[in-house]
Amino acid sequence: MKAGDIRQEAISASSDWRPMLSERQGSGPLEPIDDIYAKDVFNERVMRERLPAEICRAMQRTIDVGAPLDPHVADVVATAMKDWAVQKGATHFCHWFQPLTGLTAEKHDALKVPDGQGGALTTFSGKHLRLGEPDASSFPSGGLRSTFEARGYTAWDPTSPAFLMRGENSATLVIPTAFVSWTGEALDKKTPLLRSIDAVSRHAIRILTLFGNVGGVTRVFPTVGCEQEYFLVDRRLYFARPDLVSCGRTLFGAEPPKGQQLSDHYFGAIPARVLAFMAEVERELYRVGVPITTRHNEVAPGQYELAPVFEHANVGVDHQMIVMEMLQRVAPRFGLCCLIHEKPFAGVNGSGKHLNWSLSTNTGVNLLDPRDEAHTNVEFLVFLCAVIRAVDLHADLLRASIASAHNDHRLGAHEAPPAIMSIYLGEMLTDIVHQIERGSPNRTIEGGALDLGARTLPKIPRHSGDRNRTSPFAFTGNKFEFRAVGASAAPAWPMTAIISMVADSLDFIATSLEKDVGTSPTPQALHAACATLLQSIIKQHKRVLFDGDNYSDEWRREAKARGLPMLPDTPAALEVFASRKAMDLFERHGVLSNAELASRLHAFSEKYSTQIRIEAEQMVQLARTLILPAAMEHQRRLAEAVGASKAAGVNVDAGLGQLKAFAGLVDSFREGIDALESAATVGGDDPAADARAVRDGILPAMGRLRERSDALECHVAADLWPMPTYRELLSIR
Numbered sequence: 001m002k003a004g005d006i007r008q009e010a011i012s013a014s015s016d017w018r019p020m021l022s023e024r025q026g027s028g029p030l031e032p033i034d035d036i037y038a039k040d041v042f043n044e045r046v047m048r049e050r051l052p053a054e055i056c057r058a059m060q061r062t063i064d065v066g067a068p069l070d071p072h073v074a075d076v077v078a079t080a081m082k083d084w085a086v087q088k089g090a091t092h093f094c095h096w097f098q099p100l101t102g103l104t105a106e107k108h109d110a111l112k113v114p115d116g117q118g119g120a121l122t123t124f125s126g127k128h129l130r131l132g133e134p135d136a137s138s139f140p141s142g143g144l145r146s147t148f149e150a151r152g153y154t155a156w157d158p159t160s161p162a163f164l165m166r167g168e169n170s171a172t173l174v175i176p177t178a179f180v181s182w183t184g185e186a187l188d189k190k191t192p193l194l195r196s197i198d199a200v201s202r203h204a205i206r207i208l209t210l211f212g213n214v215g216g217v218t219r220v221f222p223t224v225g226c227e228q229e230y231f232l233v234d235r236r237l238y239f240a241r242p243d244l245v246s247c248g249r250t251l252f253g254a255e256p257p258k259g260q261q262l263s264d265h266y267f268g269a270i271p272a273r274v275l276a277f278m279a280e281v282e283r284e285l286y287r288v289g290v291p292i293t294t295r296h297n298e299v300a301p302g303q304y305e306l307a308p309v310f311e312h313a314n315v316g317v318d319h320q321m322i323v324m325e326m327l328q329r330v331a332p333r334f335g336l337c338c339l340i341h342e343k344p345f346a347g348v349n350g351s352g353k354h355l356n357w358s359l360s361t362n363t364g365v366n367l368l369d370p371r372d373e374a375h376t377n378v379e380f381l382v383f384l385c386a387v388i389r390a391v392d393l394h395a396d397l398l399r400a401s402i403a404s405a406h407n408d409h410r411l412g413a414h415e416a417p418p419a420i421m422s423i424y425l426g427e428m429l430t431d432i433v434h435q436i437e438r439g440s441p442n443r444t445i446e447g448g449a450l451d452l453g454a455r456t457l458p459k460i461p462r463h464s465g466d467r468n469r470t471s472p473f474a475f476t477g478n479k480f481e482f483r484a485v486g487a488s489a490a491p492a493w494p495m496t497a498i499i500s501m502v503a504d505s506l507d508f509i510a511t512s513l514e515k516d517v518g519t520s521p522t523p524q525a526l527h528a529a530c531a532t533l534l535q536s537i538i539k540q541h542k543r544v545l546f547d548g549d550n551y552s553d554e555w556r557r558e559a560k561a562r563g564l565p566m567l568p569d570t571p572a573a574l575e576v577f578a579s580r581k582a583m584d585l586f587e588r589h590g591v592l593s594n595a596e597l598a599s600r601l602h603a604f605s606e607k608y609s610t611q612i613r614i615e616a617e618q619m620v621q622l623a624r625t626l627i628l629p630a631a632m633e634h635q636r637r638l639a640e641a642v643g644a645s646k647a648a649g650v651n652v653d654a655g656l657g658q659l660k661a662f663a664g665l666v667d668s669f670r671e672g673i674d675a676l677e678s679a680a681t682v683g684g685d686d687p688a689a690d691a692r693a694v695r696d697g698i699l700p701a702m703g704r705l706r707e708r709s710d711a712l713e714c715h716v717a718a719d720l721w722p723m724p725t726y727r728e729l730l731s732i733r
């Protein structure tokens with residue numbers, strides 16, 4: 001089909017997409033939300049209905065306080081889970097995990113097999129629930145194992161509920177698992193996250209204990225809620241763009257006259273087809289217990305966002321992976337394709353995933369919420385300063401935790417924070433922090449009274465977070481928002497980095513305080529010790545605090561003067577994993593061994609190089625087989641027109657000039673293709689060196705070729721241009 005015909009089809013589909021819906025989704029009354037919410041989740045409610053009380057209690061202990069699970073309990077749970085799933089139509093189960101690819105992986109096995117007597121027999125038992133052994137030799141292990149010793153195991157994570165994934169005519173019982181090698185090394189993103197959650201809980205409880213542990217907290221866990229940005233494009237147009245299909249982003253494309261200049265899309269009325277899509281995604285997510293609450297148009301044309309209610313970090317990051325999958329799975333039903341790439345289109349905003357997080361106790365207290373009483377204020381300041389210290393000490397690691405070839409296009413492109421990590425606290429908290437630094441607190445900006453109970457530390461009004469959308473790491477009243485995370489990132493890894501570095505600072509603070517005042521101090525002694533300790537922490541780490549415009553060039557200069565790490569691209573950032581400081585941090589808290597961390601440097605570097613090589617190859621192919629032929633055809637037309645005009649006795653000076661100029665563009669484009677092709681042969685000895693070689697050799701050649709193609713696009717006759725344009729991709733909805 002010609003590009004022009006595809007455009008026509010896409011345009012008519014944008015006003016007539018309903019026939020694409022199957023009957024179930026498109027017609028009939030809507031099921032009330034109460035009838036679908038979490039209906040496909042094997043959660044506490046289902047367990048209470050189907051399991052003996054003591055088994056429920058054992059499961060609950062594991063979920064709440066991380067107690068190890070008895071195999072007998074697993075057997076009973078497995079039987080109940082299987083019966084539940086089969087009654088709901090499931091035929092298969094799978095262990096679902098998050099390998100280092102950044103995606104999820106699953107291998108399905110039947111729940112029933114022939115019994116040899118003409119019937120079927122259930123095979124699923126506690127053993128199947130607890131442990132799987134996928135033949136997973138092709139997943140990146142970053143050198144942790146070679147294919148001949150490929151055994152990897154998936155181990156049930158009872159703290160993240162199993163659920164049913166429904167297809168058109170199937171239901172599969174999905175069991176969240178950790179993925180480890182036969183030596184127990186983490187081959188995935190969940191295992192280190194679970195380990196970091198244990199570490200932060202341990203040290204946070206030491207702090208709470210110093211403060212008397214009001215409420216008898218037994219476990220502290222991180223909470224997470226990820227805002228997810230994405231683009232929608234018409235599916236026909238998508239398939240007419242080989243670069244979108246193979247790379248998830250456009251490798252060529254001149255900017256349209258109208259992009260996001262008018263800000264008329266942001267928070268605008270949601271287009272009908274898009275709203276239908278969003279509603280369908282939400283209903284599917286509700287079924288599997290993912291609590292989506294917000295939806296809106298984002299800044300770029302064709303860009304949207306959704307966000308869930310926050311949850312325990314472990315469940316929240318699993319749910320985030322489901323969100324990304326669901327967005328892509330549902331889009332075709334509406335003739336759409338969902339792009340979760342960080343930068344699908346040059347010239348308009350890219351997509352991020354704002355990772356909102358906090359720390360919560362098992363009694364439901366948010367530890368990053370100042371709350372009301374004097375002692376909770378001091379406690380809050382301790383946790384706040386732990387975060388400040390953590391981010392300053394490990395800003396480089398924080399940056400590295402979100403490094404990817406995709407995210408490099410977005411960070412610092414005047415639409416997302418730069419690759420320099422800093423913390424925004426807002427005016428009021430900044431003022432308080434300065435008072436602590438001076439050691440003489442006497443006021444709060446918004447008129448809150450000085451708290452006399454804790455003379456050395458100020459009282460903090462609640463919900464005082466202002467907004468600064470340019471900061472990579474902003475305090476927003478009762479949580480932090482890490483805004484530099486890329487849209488397609490698996491949030492488990494940046495979460496693990498944050499939690500580990502915060503655990504380390506809590507450990508440091510708890511150790512200092514315990515040494516100073518013992519483990520059960522009087523409030524006065526504790527508050528005095530906190531005042532001294534927090535003062536020194538702020539003195540030492542305040543350089544990481546910045547409330548101004550992070551997009552500005554002044555900030556880059558200022559950050560450099562402050563000595564903050566500047567790691568502009570992925571190869572530079574990933575090298576942090578090889579630093580003693582990062583290795584010690586993860587090892588000290590039992591999150592990752594040195595070998596496990598090294599394997600991540602290896603795997604993520606390889607991913608970077610591979611992605612860029614695929615892009616380069618795709619570019620060359622597109623340029624040779626689609627763009628160059630179109631350009632040459634246009635040149636032939638111009639030449640023919642000049643020839644015919646001349647024969648007819650018309651002055652052809654202008655036409656000849658145009659032809660020559662165009663032929664010059666085509667020549668330089670041709671040279672650009674050859675240059676990229678030869679640049680693409682660069683390489684390095686190990687994955688990190690290879691990534692640097694790819695960055696320095698291939699990326700610049702890609703940039704030059706793109707410029708030339710985009711120039712051609714502005715000259716070639718519209719009917720000859722072989723691919724849908726930005727205007728069509730971004731505006732047909």
Ligand code: ADP
Binds near residue numbers: 359
């Ligand atoms: P905004 O765009 O103004 O930042 P949104 O409402 O779009 O806000 O998203 C805020 C996100 O932060 C939601 O996903 C919400 O669940 C999450 N969130 C709120 N409180 C917490 C918390 N204590 N811990 C983790 N995430 C939180």
Ligand code: MG
Binds near residue numbers: 227354481
């Ligand atoms: Mg936000």
